[in-house]
Amino acid sequence: MLKQLFLHAPTAMLLIDPVNNRVLAANQRAKKLFALEKMDLSEYSVTQFFPECIDKLLLFTQQVIEQGEAWCSELSIQIAGENTHIEVNAVQMEANILLSCENSFVTFGRHFKAVTEANYQSGFFHWNKNETVFEEIERQNQLLLSAVGDGIYGVDSQGNTTFVNLATEQILGWKRSELMGKKIHDVIHHSHQDGSDYHVHNCPIYCAFHDGAIHSVDDEVFWSKEGKPIPVEYTSTPVTENGLLIGAVVIFRDITERKRTQAKLLKALKQVDALKSRLEMENAYLLEEINADFNHQQIIGQSAKIKRMVHQIELVGPTDANVLIIGESGTGKELIARAIHEVSQRKGRPLVRVNCAAIPAELFESEFFGHVKGAFSGAVSDRLGRFELADGATIFLDEVGEIPLQLQGKLLRVLQEQQFERVGESTTRNVDVRVIAATNKDLKQLVEQNKFREDLYFRLNVFPLHSPPLRERIDDLPLLVQHFVHKICLRFNQPQPKVSLAQMQYLEHYTWPGNIRELENIIERQVILAKSDKLNFEFLAKEEKQNNSPVNRHLQSNLMSARQHKQLEKNNLEQALTHCRGKVYGDGGAAELLGLKPTTLMSKLKKYGIKRLEFV
Numbered sequence: 001m002l003k004q005l006f007l008h009a010p011t012a013m014l015l016i017d018p019v020n021n022r023v024l025a026a027n028q029r030a031k032k033l034f035a036l037e038k039m040d041l042s043e044y045s046v047t048q049f050f051p052e053c054i055d056k057l058l059l060f061t062q063q064v065i066e067q068g069e070a071w072c073s074e075l076s077i078q079i080a081g082e083n084t085h086i087e088v089n090a091v092q093m094e095a096n097i098l099l100s101c102e103n104s105f106v107t108f109g110r111h112f113k114a115v116t117e118a119n120y121q122s123g124f125f126h127w128n129k130n131e132t133v134f135e136e137i138e139r140q141n142q143l144l145l146s147a148v149g150d151g152i153y154g155v156d157s158q159g160n161t162t163f164v165n166l167a168t169e170q171i172l173g174w175k176r177s178e179l180m181g182k183k184i185h186d187v188i189h190h191s192h193q194d195g196s197d198y199h200v201h202n203c204p205i206y207c208a209f210h211d212g213a214i215h216s217v218d219d220e221v222f223w224s225k226e227g228k229p230i231p232v233e234y235t236s237t238p239v240t241e242n243g244l245l246i247g248a249v250v251i252f253r254d255i256t257e258r259k260r261t262q263a264k265l266l267k268a269l270k271q272v273d274a275l276k277s278r279l280e281m282e283n284a285y286l287l288e289e290i291n292a293d294f295n296h297q298q299i300i301g302q303s304a305k306i307k308r309m310v311h312q313i314e315l316v317g318p319t320d321a322n323v324l325i326i327g328e329s330g331t332g333k334e335l336i337a338r339a340i341h342e343v344s345q346r347k348g349r350p351l352v353r354v355n356c357a358a359i360p361a362e363l364f365e366s367e368f369f370g371h372v373k374g375a376f377s378g379a380v381s382d383r384l385g386r387f388e389l390a391d392g393a394t395i396f397l398d399e400v401g402e403i404p405l406q407l408q409g410k411l412l413r414v415l416q417e418q419q420f421e422r423v424g425e426s427t428t429r430n431v432d433v434r435v436i437a438a439t440n441k442d443l444k445q446l447v448e449q450n451k452f453r454e455d456l457y458f459r460l461n462v463f464p465l466h467s468p469p470l471r472e473r474i475d476d477l478p479l480l481v482q483h484f485v486h487k488i489c490l491r492f493n494q495p496q497p498k499v500s501l502a503q504m505q506y507l508e509h510y511t512w513p514g515n516i517r518e519l520e521n522i523i524e525r526q527v528i529l530a531k532s533d534k535l536n537f538e539f540l541a542k543e544e545k546q547n548n549s550p551v552n553r554h555l556q557s558n559l560m561s562a563r564q565h566k567q568l569e570k571n572n573l574e575q576a577l578t579h580c581r582g583k584v585y586g587d588g589g590a591a592e593l594l595g596l597k598p599t600t601l602m603s604k605l606k607k608y609g610i611k612r613l614e615f616v
Contacts, residue, residue, distance in 0.1 A: 014046075014099040018061045021045045024096060033086075033101060035079045049077045064090045064097050073104060151232075151254075154239070156247040157209055159183045159200065171254050173225035188222040193229050208236035208248040222252065231255045274384075299332070299339055300483050301476035305468040309336070316463045317343030322415065324400075324460045325438040327467025329578070330517035333438040336467055337396040340436055349393030354386050357399035358581040360588055364407045366423050368414075375424025385422065387414055391431040400460065401441040401452060408453045415459045435460065438467075470512040470519060477507050480516070484523045485535070497533045506537040514571070525609055570608045573601075574615070582616035 006013060012030035016023055023044040026036055034049055050057045056074050063070040069091045076085045085104035090097050151168035155161055161184045164176045172188055179187060185200050192198050200206055204215035215236045221229035234252035238245055299310060316323055317340045325333045334353070341351045359367050366375075370385030386395060397403075403411065414420050415435060419428050437460045446452035470477075481499055489496040499507075512518055526535045576590040583589045584598055584605075590612075591598040605612060 009100075012101040014101065015093070016046050016097050016099060017095070018046070018065070018097055019095065021047055030101065033079075033084075033103070034077065049079070050075060051078050052076055052083060060088070060090070061097060064092050068092050151252045152249065153179070153184065154247060154249050155184055155205070155209075157245060159185055159206060162247065168252075171224075171230060171252075172222060178225075188224075189220075190223065193221045193231075205234075205236040205248060205250055208238045209245045212238050212240070212245055214238070219255075231259050299335060300479050301473060302479065303468075303473040303475040305473050306476060309465065309468070310339075312463075312465055313339050314343060316340065316465070318345065320344075320434050322434070322460055322462040323436045324443075324462075324464050325436065325467055326443075326464060327438075327440065328469050328515055329440050330515035331467040331469055332516050333440075333467050334396065334398060336465065337394075337398075337436045337438060341394045341396075344394065344434070346393050346434060349390075352386050352390040352393060352395045353398065354395065355398045355581055356402040357579050358583075358588075361404050364404055365410065368407070368411065369420045369422055371423035372425045375422070379424065382422075385420075387420060387431055387433055388422075388429060390433045392433075394434045394436060397435060397437040399439060400437040401439045401443055401446055405451065405453070408456045412453065412456045412459060415456075470515045474508050477519075478504060480519060481507065481523065484520050485527065488520075488524050488527050492527065494527075495533065497527065497530050497535050499535050499537075503535060503537045506540045510537075510540040510543075514574075521609075528609075566608075569604070570610065573604060573608065573610055577605075577610070577612055577615040580615075582612045582614070584612060 006025075007027045009027050009029065012033040013027045014023060014030050014034070015025040023036070023041045023046060026034070026041055030036065034044075036044065038044065047054050047057065053075055056072070060070060060072045060075065069089075071087070071089050073085075073087045075088055076083045078084075086101045087104055087107050089100040092098075149167055151171050152163075152165040153161060153168050154163045160181055161179045164174075164179050168174070168179075169176060174187065185198075185203055185206065189203060189205070190198055204217050207213070208215050216234070218233040220232060220234070222232050224230050231254070232252045233255050234250055236248050236250050239247045239249055299306065299313075301307075313336065323337075323340055325336050327333050338351055341347060354367070356364075366379075366383070366385065368385050368387055370383050370388055371379050372382050373379055410420065414431070414433070418431050418433065420431070421428055443452055443457050443461075447454045447457055470480075481504070485496055485499065507519075514521070522537070522540075523535070526537065530536070572594075573590075576593050577584075580588060580590045580593060584591055584601055586592075589598070591601045594601065596604075604610075
């Protein structure tokens with residue numbers, strides 16, 4: 001019987017253990033009020049329901065323990081993120097405490113109804129007492145409104161302010177007396193954040209007492225007394241009386257900190273995306289480094305010119321000075337640039353290579369500086385440029401003489417100020433880039449012909465470095481031949497043939513117009529053709545003799561032999577592949593450049609033993 005009385009008591013009742021902070025028992029109303037869903041009530045702590053007033057709860061339980069019973073109306077519980085003010089009667093039961101809890105709004109309504117009915121029955125004689133009751137009602141209303149942390153204000157059907165709580169004053173800076181009776185839209189909600197007019201007919205707050213619906217907005221601004229926009233989220237709830245809409249109650253919250261946190265998060269995500277894009281491109285470059293088909297570790301040679309060049313590399317490498325490498329095609333200018341990078345303090349980052357001769361004129365700026373989405377047709381996403389990718393590293397501009405004149409001014413700015421803008425945006429970006437340039441052209445002559453900016457030439461030519469042609473370093477031929485024979489045979493997985501002194505003389509007497517690249521190609525061809533363990537280079541003497549014969553010299557400007565024509569065609573094909581970086585098919589490919597069908601070009605490459613992958 002007693003258990004049934006407890007379970008079906010008209011108030012929410014909890015039996016708690018104050019020492020161990022545990023709920024021991026609860027009746028039906030308590031389970032509903034506190035949203036108790038677990039079967040084992042001891043899994044709930046008492047304090048978890050009073051996060052906002054734990055200090056008051058501790059004082060209240062202490063009072064019960066000392067006096068045996070107590071009453072409190074200052075506690076509030078938090079269920080599903082919502083605060084509910086409650087009144088609590090408590091008595092001590094041995095080591096435990098029995099709580100009888102009721103919603104303050106419910107008890108207040110009962111009290112108000114009881115007092116109102118009693119005074120109504122007493123008639124006019126008790127009118128003065130009724131005034132006291134209404135004053136008490138007003139006082140309790142104000143206490144409840146002041147206890148809420150969110151801003152709350154009311155408006156009538158004309159938009160005039162009817163009440164304002166303390167939080168509204170604190171958030172917006174307006175005093176209650178400055179808002180009461182005034183059209184609050186004109187005071188705090190008159191403009192959008194961008195300053196544009198916010199017409200009252202478009203205001204969701206006013207809509208609430210016109211259409212009778214609840215309107216919630218999660219990102220607008222109210223204006224403070226200082227004229228500053230305060231980001232808020234708010235809900236406007238209509239108020240009715242006898243079925244008529246008489247106004248609205250607005251509850252709002254300052255979301256400044258939340259928006260600040262969101263902005264930081266978005267900025268961090270953009271930085272992560274930018275870093276991800278940069279790492280992906282760097283990984284692609286590192287993969288190129290791994291697959292690159294040349295010697296990373298050393299420059300081969302012991303001739304005086306090579307020793308002098310290596311000494312210059314050791315001098316300029318550790319500095320950040322710009323270097324201009326000058327030399328004929330095929331002399332290994334990129335290998336020199338790599339050697340400079342590898343002895344610099346920037347060697348921890350990849351060397352970013354740009355073949356200026358292979359970039360279409362209209363894409364130079366995008367390739368160098370990057371672009372943003374929508375900057376031009378085909379720009380479907382943001383893209384980092386080579387200079388941005390080389391931030392903190394070294395960029396190698398091969399064939400720098402091919403850069404269009406109209407772009408040279410922007411390149412000069414990067415070299416002088418280390419600043420640039422992506423195509424399609426106005427944000428200035430700062431970089432720290434060292435520039436190594438290379439050319440097989442006479443840049444001084446291009447300056448005189450107004451095809452190259454003089455100030456850019458001087459900026460690039462801080463430390464000129466000459467890459468000697470093979471004919472000027474014949475002493476290095478034995479070492480170079482040994483290196484290429486070993487590398488090619490290793491790639492072909494076949495025994496390494498020998499080169500006799502007699503055959504070496506044929507190599508030494510040849511003038512090598514194609515330099516190191518021609519030497520490597522000839523050795524590769526002879527390794528393939530070799531029928532024994534020895535390589536043969538006698539054909540070079542015949543070519544050299546034919547090229548230097550009196551008849552050939554006399555007719556050189558007018559006629560050429562079939563062999564010369566083939567060599568010319570082969571050289572032309574190699575130059576086209578170099579210009580297109582090994583690309584044969586599609587726009588910007590060698591086939592399009594030469595005006596040939598791709599299948600025809602592939603046949604010619606096969607005929608001359610030219611491997612397009614060597615030019616990638």
